[in-house]
Amino acid sequence: MDGNSNCQVDNLEVGVSDALLLFDNGVDQFYARTNNQGNYQMHLDTGDYTITSILGNPYLSACLSNPQQVTIDTNSQLQMIDFSVEETTICPYLEVKITTPLLRRCFNSTYYVNYCNKGTATANNAYVEVELDANLYFNNSSIPLVSQTGNMYRFNVGNLPKDTCGGFSIDVTVSCNSLLGQIHCTEAHIYPDSLCLTSLPNIHIADTCLLDTVLFVATNYADGVTLPYLLLEDDIVVDTGSFALNMGQSASLYYPTSVSGTATYQLVLANGSSTHYAASAFVGCAVNSVSMNLLHRPNLPQDVADIDCTPNRGSYDPNDKTGYPLGYSSNHYIQPNSTIDYRIRFQNTGTDTAIFINIFDTISSHLDLGTLNMGTASHPYTMHILPSTPSGEQVLRFQFSPIYLPDSNVNEPASNGFIEYSIAQVANLANGTIINNSASIYFDYNAPIQTNTTLHTVCDNCHPENITNAGTVVLDLDQIAASSYKVVAIPNPFSTQTSIEIQGYKGQGEDLKLEIYDVMGRSQNTLNGNREGRFLLQRGAMPTGVYFFRIHENGRLLQSGRLVVGE
Known part of the structure; x- marks a missing residue:
């Protein structure tokens, strides 16, 4: 450095x-x-x-x-x-990952939360909020629980200097009332979550049920982008399209729920994009709505939040590998250029403690090793990229040494472990390209245990569709009403206050409002304007970071923009 x-x-x-x-x-x-x-x-x-x-x-x-x-x-x-x-930019850059290797009905399970400050400045008073699935019951955690509101749990992690990482675990019990195979989604969010570059993807998806309709609202808090979308009812695509969102704009998608009312819905944005891919959690509008399919793993493109969606299961192979998205049909069709998230699970089913574990994972030549991004792991590890095989493939070696993993006869929950990583496809693979992956797990000096082989097939038009109701989808794009209005903020960045003015404003100042949002779309302040179209914004308790403003007149959006609060 x-x-x-x-x-x-x-x-x-x-x-x-x-x-x-x-x-x-x-x-x-x-x-x-x-x-x-x-x-x-x-x-x-x-x-x-x-x-x-x-x-x-x-x-x-x-x-x-x-x-x-x-x-x-x-x-x-x-x-x-x-x-x-x-x-090049002095700013914290926080990341958080949350994963559980296994969920079983009526049994205890563990979520692992890893976090890092990969930025260039200290993140002060950092904390993590974890929202548990409604069918998961909190038991305890490895660090103190600060507060609980409903299913939301807060954990303080203190000041995080740059290049600092940490982690903690949460023990839960899966409700006995859950259906076998039901998917449970849990989200982690780390704060402060300000991003100092608007070039970084920052898309938020909100959802709700409105009587006989499901509503998704996608908001872009970064530079303008065009987002193709898929709307799924269970595992069937019921609508496709795209919308362009400038900074601060939102798109609302309404879709009538099924007659039975038991279906679940998911909005998928930029499927196949390694940077902007986003997918909502599964939305059910009836008490008995249960999601059993994990075709598109819920995801937020910003690293300050992470969603883990894992199905509960009965008997299982303790040493296996899974690639997400699972893909469509038995061929596991996925979009070209999309990223695959791999999870390798292992369990010591021997008769004594495992001192060290080595996992060797040969990377398919159809995957771009330059996009490798490590995720959560159950235990500390080191990773090495080994020389290429005779066929030209490179091998990842994950070394847990020492790990002191007890055998399942002594401590079944503690005998489990896992590691996750994501990797994108090589650009523009042809339809029909097959991507296989497996891993070899070595416990001490024993013979390796070979995992199953994951399968993905590249195809850009193989998802099942039934778009007979496409005409009933309403796409309401919150457009800027008068792009000729220019808004200036002086100073910007600011430390105590800034003056925001609509240049050339000729309105009456009636119901003229300035709304301030943080990067996650949470309202921070609302001010009323005057006949000259001016606002005086005081910093107050706003932390350092990037914020967005929207100016409305009688409910009509006039303009939007960005503000930066400095030290």
Whole structure:
């Protein structure tokens, strides 16, 4: 990390961990990953290579030549290729992940919450809110519970300096009244959740039931984007389309519920996009509405929130692998360019404690290792990218050492573990491309246990459809009424107050309102305007970060924009 802004690699500067390095010789591509000290190594055959650093952090950029060139000859000479990285935005960037490896009716289960500050500044007074599924009962947690409101539980995690991670667990019991195979969705959200770049995807989906209609409201809090959508009733697509949303705009989709009233509904946005994919939780408008299908895993594109949707199950294979989305039909059809979330579960069913566990996972050549994003894990681990196999595939090694995993005869709940990661497809795969994946799990020095093989088939038109009711879908786009109005805020960013003015405003000032929202769409303030179209906004208790405003006149949206609250 370039600490003195000279774009040189100096001895006392701290290395950047978890950065990917791509080595490309024009025919094959190989990857390496930096360790906690920012070091990496790669063994290459002879030839000319282009080395590209892939940081995966929106607030960092490489300030030395990136990519760089290297020639490997027959002298077997060690070469040192360094990259200097600079901070381009000073801001916290919080991430949270929540996962459970297993849910069983009437039994206790554990959720694991991992969080990190991947930003460039300290996040003060951070806390995590977890909203449990209605059929899950809270028992205890590994850190103190601060407060509870209904199914919402709050946990303080304190000040988080940059490059700081942590985690905790929550023990729950699954209701005996749940149906076998029922999906339970639990959401985690970390605060402060301000994003300092509007280029980062920030889409929020709200949902509700209105008598005989289900309503979804999608709001964009980032730069303008066009979002194709799918509306599902159970596992059938009942409407498709797209809408363009500028910053601060919303789209409302209404759909009549089924006559039986037992169906569940889901809105999926940007299916196939590795950056903007978003999917709501499953919405049922009747007491006996139960979701049993996990074709599209609920997801929010912003990293400050995460949704885990896991079906409860009866008997099970304790060492397995699952890829989400599950896909349609027995061929598991998924969209081209979409990301796959993999979960590997393991359990010590032996007769003694496992001291260490190694998992080897061969990555399909149809997956882009440069998009690898690690998720939640039940135990601390290290990850290595191993040299390519003879067929050109690279292997991930997850090493839990030591883990001291008890056997299931001594402590069944504690004998389980898991690890998750996501990875995108290679761009623009042809329809019919098959993506298989499996893993080998080694307990101590025992022979490996091979998981099942996951299957996904790429297809852009294979989902089942029944769009006979398409005409009854109402798409209400909240458009800006008069884009000719220009709004200025002086100063912006501001620390105490700012003056917001509609230039050229010729209205009467009747019912002229300014509404302020945070990045998650929560209302922060509402002000009334005057005949000149001016507002004076006091900061008050608003934390540092990015906010959005909307100006309405008699219910009509005049303009929207962004404000930044500084220190």
